[in-house]
Amino acid sequence: MVSKAQRTERRTDALSKERIVETAIEILDTDGENALTFRALAARLATGSGAIYWHVANKNELLIAAADHIVAHVIDDVAGGSAPQEKIRALALGVFDAIDAHPWVGTQLSRAPWQTAVLQIFEGLGGQLRALGVPGRAQFDAGSALLNYVLGVAGQNAANARRPHPDRSAFLDAAAEHWEQLDPAQYPFLRQVAPQLRDHDDREQFVAGIDLILAGIGTVVGD
Amino acid sequence: MVSKAQRTERRTDALSKERIVETAIEILDTDGENALTFRALAARLATGSGAIYWHVANKNELLIAAADHIVAHVIDDVAGGSAPQEKIRALALGVFDAIDAHPWVGTQLSRAPWQTAVLQIFEGLGGQLRALGVPGRAQFDAGSALLNYVLGVAGQNAANARRPHPDRSAFLDAAAEHWEQLDPAQYPFLRQVAPQLRDHDDREQFVAGIDLILAGIGTVVGD
DNA sequence: ACCTGAACACCGTTCAAGT
DNA sequence: ACCTGAACACCGTTCAAGT
Secondary structure, three states, X not given: OOHHHOOOOOOOOOOOHHHHHHHHHHHHHHHOHHHOOHHHHHHHOOOXXXXXXXXXXXXXXXXXXXXXXHHHHHXXXXXXXXXXXXXXXXXXXXXXXXXXXXXXXXXXXXOXXXXXXXXXXXXXXXXXXXOOOOOHHHHHHHHHHHHHHHHHHHHHHHHHHHOOOOOHHHHHHHHHHHHHOOOOOOOHHHHHHHHHHHOOOHHHHHHHHHHHHHHHHHHHHOO | OOHHHOOOOOOOOOOOHHHHHHHHHHHHHHHXXXXXXXXXXXXXXXXXXXXXXXXXXXXXXXXXXXXHHHHHHHHHHHOXXXXXXXXXXXXXXXXXXXXXXXXXXXXXXXXXXOOHHHHHHHHHHHOOOOOOOOOHHHHHHHHHHHHHHHHHHHHXXXXXXXXXXXXXXXXXXXXXXXXXXXXXXXXXXXXXXXXXXXXXXXXXXXXXXXXXXXXXXXXXXOO
């Protein structure tokens, strides 16, 4: 039982789950979600595609591990010692920025609710609610609301990043124009907010949503 | 120029986009997202797989049309003439129930932000904000918060439905047990809410989140 | 124990050929 | 105009065979 726990190290270029995940992240970041195939991965790792299966059960597990890797760094970096509202905002923004930098993470988060990455985000958000004075029973609901909002934005941003965008403002222009030309009887709201769509800031709007939920949580606390 | 606009009708069993979409929905509902292939669809329609492309550009367009079809019915059914908060709750619950009945709709909504189905939901939610007294500038942010929350839940529920669940309560039991065995130092919140996970009602928790955002919106109105 | 790479069982999509 | 179905260019995954 001692004999098997010995030489964990191998030559640096040997295959390992860690190296596979890192290479997968490289492909996802530089070439997009569709570019990650076991053939492309094997080529980049200079091995056979079947070799990857020795370290990783399947593609789903690989994507989960990749998302977990990114989110774990977000959690670490956020730390900070400020007020609970600030911590919630900081963590949410950390996730937002990570998805901005790695859009495929957004897809993955909104696809697998029970993966470690999602649990870490849930813990990070929900863990501040006691300090906010939210009663025990209500903490679960309030934490879920924050989490689902964050995951919703994650999915939408990932979807937006999936389409080819020569220019963000040009794309928003086109979308706003589309909204303005909708049937006034059926879409009064969208027509009205179309101008705001044109020059809104995704990140600011994301925080505004967090603040809205925090304000709602404030009313539960009863102050 | 008159000659081509004539006989729009054909025999009932002829191919049409409508019939293709309806058949796709049947497959999605009964056999799940993975079962929808052009080959399976063609077989069910008793035609060649290439024939479908005469009516539908590709699989993505087919999924969008299918989701739009389901959501359009939700929008129609919700109508009602109650207070704006009630209308928002009713629409949100309509979407929730539709995803419960057709989990693939959740996947699709969280995947394509600009499709008609999402715009209709956004309009339905946002359109009530003026009546709630939300100032013009804030309506866009508040509507987006509601929409993103709904889409977040949509994605999570669809993901949950994707996994084989012999029994819902058995599955929640296992998840709760997993949470209870997490590291207390790292996951105090999840450990604390684990018992609530075990017997919570998804639908009630969903409404609780809507109400939390509505409460936050109430603070913006300033009453 | 770990790696190789051909083979299997699929996909979405295209397109020449039919009616 | 609309349909057929073989063919193309891929996939994820498996597995006998190597080291």
